[in-house]
Amino acid sequence: MQNPGMYRSPDTAYVLSFSTIMLNTDAHNPGVKHKMTKEGFVKNNRGIDDGGDVAAEHLEALYDRYGTFPLTTHRLPARPDYPDCLPRPHYRD
Secondary structure (H helix, E strand, O other): OOOOOOOOOHHHHHHHHHHHHHHHHHHHOOOOOOOOOHHHHHHHOOOOEOOEOOOHHHHHHHHHHHHHOOOOOOOOOOEOOEOOOOOOOOOOO
16 A cells, blocks of 8 residues: 555545546546536545545645546656656657
């Protein structure tokens, strides 16, 4: 486990993962007309931590990251303004 004690229950990580995928779909699907706000994302995740709330700062950081940068199945080029993006792997021909 990389972050023991971050949440009260292991189920919190599962619910938050699903919520993040839903945020990604909402933010990056052109068919969604009414986009979720940061406040809405925080509100939707109230009480998911074994009845308690995940820290608003943590939820806001998730919103900022995945509301701006979509989840992908490939690596994005490194960006100096977003250091967590991984560079594309270099393949030999």
